[in-house]
Amino acid sequence: MDGMLHLTADAAQSATVQDNWDFVNSQPHPLGGLHPYPARFIPAIPKKLIAAFPPRKGLSVLDPFCGSGTTLTEAQVAGLPSVGVDLNPIAVLMSRVTTGPIPRGLAKALSEVVERAEADNAPLVPEIPRLDHWFRADIQVALAALAGAIATAPIPTRDLLRLALSAIIVRVSNQESDTRYAAIQKPVARSDVFQQFTRSALKIFEALSARPASRPQTKVIEANILxxxxxxxxQQVGLVVTSPPYPNAYEYWLYHKYRMWWLGFDPLAVKADEIGARAHFFSGKRHTAESFRQQMRELMQLLDQVLVKGGHACFVVGRSKIHGEVVDNARILNEVASDFSFQEVFKTERVIAATKKSFNLSHANIKTETVLVLKRSK
Ligand SMILES: C[S@@+](CC[C@H](N)C(=O)[O-])C[C@H]1O[C@@H](n2cnc3c(N)ncnc32)[C@H](O)[C@@H]1O
Structure with a gap:
């Protein structure tokens, strides 16, 4: 009888998620335009998964690859506590700032930082590879002065100010755009750096202020999930909503490389542990689909320990082209999960918006990704 009730509940949940997952007309999230992040969720995806597979009262939502924090923000909107993990310090900064408290005294801290930075004509410029290729000398001085001034700002305001600085780094550099790695001449003056930084900080502050005043607790951990x-x-987890890094597709460390250098992080350490980074497939290591299978096994081992019985684990994952062959990553996840008493309860294909595809996925003519929902049965 109990089993039948579960089956009925599963069937009902399945019915609520059967409809369209493409979200072609979805609106950008107010927190989405604050800082770029590659391959982020359309907020409607975690929203719909949280609504269809809500965790039991008192349990948390976990995103083990939280990136910019879309799942965590949607968990807050749904009134649920959440935990996010990511290897990339820029991801962690974004997730922490967008789910964290509004820093008191921001306006004062911001004007003091800008005043101090504008007056500092000889800051210590960090040692960054190929710095002169990507940043003009006067821009280097402005960025170093801002980074130095932020380091002395009141602690509660620092993360927001660091995120504001991170958000403008590619714009004021010689890099053509976030997705084009050509050095070009841009009409950016030193004074623009301070203006853009101020605008960026105020925009983040306004977006944070527009969130509901009472928000459940969110914890963000910077770590290699493996x-x-x-x-x-x-915390006890009742629902996992995540989009794992696609093997040989996006390169999060590379996308944020100069942001990390400027904020004092080491992008090469991030690269070494990043799941799916293209470098691992072409360097001496020659990762294969088997490497991804092993990594997902290690992830499942963790989920098996933290997700409660009856809880759901939802994955949005695409296919990859590895050494000339298309690999179905959802299938790998499903096969690995079945060794850990997870069972598939829902699966559908969704169309990836043409603008969202990385060059490598477009090249492989991969146009859809899989939404896969597993349930922990034991
Ligand atoms: C598809 S993105 C997630 C995007 C996220 N859903 C969002 O809305 O922004 C995958 C994430 O996995 C992270 N990642 C890659 N390898 C990791 C590892 N070993 N441990 C933890 N996170 C990792 C990347 O930094 C990236 O942020």
């Missing part, structure tokens, strides 16, 4: 002990999650 080596994170289950105890570090520190």
């Amino acid at each position: 080596t994170l002990p289950a105890a570090a999650i520190g």
Whole structure:
């Protein structure tokens, strides 16, 4: 009888998620335009998954690859506590700022930082590879002065100010755009750096102020998910909503490389642990689809420890082209999960918006990705 009730509940859940997943006309999220992030969720996807597979009262939502924090923001909107993990410090900064409290004294801290930076004509410019190729000397001085001034701002305001600086770095550099790695001449003056930084900080502040005043707790952990002990999650998880890095598709470390250098992080350390980074497929390591299978096995081991019985794990994952062959990553996930008492309860294909595809996916003519929902049965 109990089993039948579960089946009926599953069927009902399945019915609520059967309709269209393409979200062609979805509106950008107010927090989405604050800082770029590649391959982020359309907010409607985690929203719909949270509504269809809500965790039991008191349990958290987990995104083990939280990126810019879309799942965490949607969990907050749904009134649920959440935990996010990401390897990339820029992802963690974005997730922390967009789900965290509004820093008190921001306006004062911002004007003091800009005043101090404008007056500093000889800051310590960090050692960054190929710095002169990507940043004009006067822009280097402005960025270094801002980074130095932010380091002395009141602690509660620092993350927001660092995110504001991160958001403008590619714009004031010689890099053509976030997705075009050519050095070009841009009409950016030193004073523009301070103006753009101020605008960026105020925009973040306004977006944070527009959120509902009461928001459930969100915890964001900077870590390699494959080596994170289950105890570090520190909460019972009732729902996982995530989009794992696609093997040989996007390169998050590369996309944020100069942001990381300027904020004092080491992009090469991030690259070394990044799942799916293209470098791992073409360097001496020659990763294969089997490497991804092993990585997903390690992820499932963790989920098996933190997700409660009856909880759901939702994945949005595409296919990859590895050494000339198209690999179905959802299938790999599903096969690995079945060794850990997870069962498929829902699966559908959704069309990836043409503008969202990385060059490598477009090249492989990959146009859809899979939404896969598994349930922990034991
Ligand atoms: C598809 S993106 C997630 C985007 C996210 N859903 C959003 O809305 O912004 C995959 C994420 O996995 C992260 N990642 C890659 N390897 C990782 C690892 N070993 N441990 C934790 N996170 C990792 C990347 O930094 C990236 O942010």
